[in-house]
Amino acid sequence: MQGDKKELMSRLKRIEGQIRGIQKMIEEDRYCIDVLYQVSASRAALKKIGLLMIRNHTRVCVSNAIKQEHGEEAIAELMQLLDKFMD
Amino acid sequence: MQGDKKELMSRLKRIEGQIRGIQKMIEEDRYCIDVLYQVSASRAALKKIGLLMIRNHTRVCVSNAIKQEHGEEAIAELMQLLDKFMD
Amino acid sequence: MQGDKKELMSRLKRIEGQIRGIQKMIEEDRYCIDVLYQVSASRAALKKIGLLMIRNHTRVCVSNAIKQEHGEEAIAELMQLLDKFMD
Amino acid sequence: MQGDKKELMSRLKRIEGQIRGIQKMIEEDRYCIDVLYQVSASRAALKKIGLLMIRNHTRVCVSNAIKQEHGEEAIAELMQLLDKFMD
Numbered sequence: 001m002q003g004d005k006k007e008l009m010s011r012l013k014r015i016e017g018q019i020r021g022i023q024k025m026i027e028e029d030r031y032c033i034d035v036l037y038q039v040s041a042s043r044a045a046l047k048k049i050g051l052l053m054i055r056n057h058t059r060v061c062v063s064n065a066i067k068q069e070h071g072e073e074a075i076a077e078l079m080q081l082l083d084k085f086m087d
Numbered sequence: 088m089q090g091d092k093k094e095l096m097s098r099l100k101r102i103e104g105q106i107r108g109i110q111k112m113i114e115e116d117r118y119c120i121d122v123l124y125q126v127s128a129s130r131a132a133l134k135k136i137g138l139l140m141i142r143n144h145t146r147v148c149v150s151n152a153i154k155q156e157h158g159e160e161a162i163a164e165l166m167q168l169l170d171k172f173m174d
Numbered sequence: 175m176q177g178d179k180k181e182l183m184s185r186l187k188r189i190e191g192q193i194r195g196i197q198k199m200i201e202e203d204r205y206c207i208d209v210l211y212q213v214s215a216s217r218a219a220l221k222k223i224g225l226l227m228i229r230n231h232t233r234v235c236v237s238n239a240i241k242q243e244h245g246e247e248a249i250a251e252l253m254q255l256l257d258k259f260m261d
Numbered sequence: 262m263q264g265d266k267k268e269l270m271s272r273l274k275r276i277e278g279q280i281r282g283i284q285k286m287i288e289e290d291r292y293c294i295d296v297l298y299q300v301s302a303s304r305a306a307l308k309k310i311g312l313l314m315i316r317n318h319t320r321v322c323v324s325n326a327i328k329q330e331h332g333e334e335a336i337a338e339l340m341q342l343l344d345k346f347m348d
Contacts, residue, residue: 019103032144040172057119085127190280206318214346231293259301
């Protein structure tokens with residue numbers, strides 16, 4: 001899990017930088033469409049992070065719950081999250 | 088436009104804070120599902136910012152282009168962005 | 175507009191066929207993941223149709239509204255739709 | 262599983278009807294924004310079907326794979342689908 005943690009942290013650092021970059025673009029009155037492509041890229045990067053975390057969660061937490069015969073709640077919880085995340 | 092700029096900046100500052108919050112949650116090994124809801128909230132906030140910028144862009148740049156009889160390119164450019172943004 | 179109408183109709187006919195195909199796959203107890211890729215393809219096809227209609231609407235209705243100095247309402251209406259469509 | 266199958270089939274029948282309704286709206290030259298809300302509703306209905314199928318698949322196929330110690334492939338396959346489905 002430490003490797004995953006490190007990867008997630010470096011991805012989040014990068015997104016933090018992107019968000020600051022977007023602020024700078026707006027301050028400099030850059031062309032809206034260019035700024036919007038950056039907003040779109042940050043959203044895509046957050047989606048990628050979400051998918052990585054969903055994968056890790058399924059591999060570890062959901063798998064363990066299933067092996068210990070209480071997978072039903074873990075799966076319901078995951079599905080509720082997916083519904084939200086897909087908006 | 089200055090009012091919109093101020094609103095966008097304050098929304099982006101808030102998202103920057105959320106992204107830092109997510110990093111903290113990961114460092115503290117918080118429950119994945121809780122972190123994922125935060126990632127989902129940041130994506131929703133970026134979507135909201137995108138929609139605000141698309142609205143402003145349509146109101147100002149696209150409208151002006153249409154009035155000056157070269158709306159076709161402005162609309163094509165906006166549609167390409169929308170296609171990307173909806174992913 | 176008649177060309178666009180014809181294209182939209184043929185795209186919708188194709189999606190109708192896809193939806194019937196999905197029903198057949200479920201009746202035949204096909205592997206869930208294969209069915210899900212078909213559901214995903216139909217959603218993508220509907221998104222494409224939506225984008226085509228948004229483009230046409232912006233080119234014709236929104237453009238006319240802007241030229242007749244009541245673009246504000248047309249843009250507000252379009253933005254509300256976009257918000258819904260992006261879910 | 263028969264209950265789920267029945268529910269999926271009736272949901273798909275309803276979407277098939279919606280798609281035909283959209284065709285009728287286009288033939289009758291109904292207002293684009295009204296048609297677009299229908300397209301949006303059909304996409305939302307397909308998303309709901311997808312989520313139901315993902316839940317069933319996780320409960321049955323993925324759970325069984327995990328119990329039989331080959332969950333890794335089942336989870337990788339599901340993640341690939343999710344990535345596609347979220348577009």
